[in-house]
Amino acid sequence: MKSLFKSPVLGCCLVLTAGCATSQPNTFTFTADLPPDFTYQAIAVYVPAKGETCTVPGGRNTAVGYNMKWRGNYQPNAEIALRRTVSGCPLVISRIELEIYGTYGKARGDFGADIASVFIREEVEDQYKSVVNEAGESTFYGECQQLFRTSGKPRILRKLLNCKTINAQGERGRGQPFAAYTPDQLPGKTVKMHIKLADEERPGWGDTWVKVPNGWKRCMGKSFEDQDAYCNGNYTEFSTFTMVDGRVCTIYPGCTE
Template sequence: MKLPLLLCLSTLTLTACSFAGHMAKEGALSLTERSGREYFTLAGKLPANFKLQASAQYGVLDEEKCQVRNFGVSGTSTRTMVIQQNTALKDHPHSFSLKIPLTHHVGLCDSELYRVALYVTGHYGEESWQQDRHGGGIAVLDTRPEHAPMFDSDGSMELRGMCMWMFQVSRVYLQLSKLLHCSQPDENWSQDHDLSKRRGLGVTLGRDELAGKTVKLEIREDPQERPSHRNTWIQLPEGWKPCEPKPGGWMSCQDPPIFKTFEMNGQECTVYPNCTE
């Protein structure tokens, strides 16, 4: 009975040693982690109760130099390079400025920026679940595509985002909740009423022209709200009223509509946004 136990202990020891060795190697490599000297600046403005996450993603230049052992699984995988930055959440309109490196390095593993994922998060209440986010991004190619926007003479470029709240009765919390939808309006901050025809929040740029430049991102909160699904609320002079769905699982309102109450901030309501008529 002692031999299997010894083999088990031996296996555990080897596994622990292997894990310790792996962690020691990664710890040593982390000391060499560094960003390149060239970067561009992502700066802009956010509405009250909004924050931004910018996740810079890098592609390795030589996979052989960027292999990481998969602990617990045989083989290796290519190292993932991501630098994530977050702005603060404030109860008033505020500005931000983030430096996005164009290259990143760990040991002998070199990588280049290929995308900055943007996540705009808005809060519409004090509860932890009363928030939602919508994504966009800055794609980075080796050179700027022919029809991509150009930087101004001062080295800056404007990127606009309009974020609209879409309300619904949550099936999870059984009260009014909201979804966030962000899109890119034109230079006059106007856009198509049809959500499917709106442009996504983002732009494609060339890495060879980004060093030292500034992308100015301004996010605005659309004052107009709408239901998250068509024909689930009816708009009346006193506001939006939710209606009972059609029999058989259809989400759309019955005809004629049969209105129902909903809960909002601990109150039973008949109309949004004023709660009572």
């Protein structure tokens, strides 16, 4: 992707220097509107403020995590600091690294994941700069599609997650969901990530499932033990597969024909 930014560093108004406003809040709220059974995890990354020559030993404590225990203690709202001081070094926020999780079963590994990002830079090109409305809110959008496949000798159904940016009209882009702001846009404001789920699931990669009127059927491949099991022109021999709840099925998503 072409660089979103005109400068790699943050502006002075996030630190208390002469000529900069000091009465603005030092935090903003990040939140997410997600489909059912979806959660997110966020890591706010900080770098030395503009003009600072200090460093943090080992880079320790220069990132703050939110929803790190997303399985059992998920909170959609996170209050994120714009500036922090670590080991005597003034830091400013540079980006938020986001992991989006879509859970489809009860086992610990029954989830798919993809990424999103929020960037904060001193200058952002107009075509990439996110807008904060008069109510102090800004929303960026994404669409996640679940991609199904089979894994292991029992051919257990697993799902991957593929998330792309979309605009407010729902038009899908090529990159992951993202937003970009300048520091002065954020004090006291709310940034929301709005993720919708695609209407249809699809196979994780091509020539492994066959579309039929009421779903998808898994190609047999060379044998049931064939882990790749590409169709290779054989669209008449299919295999069973096992759902995460233990059901043995012949068609997805309905299980039985």
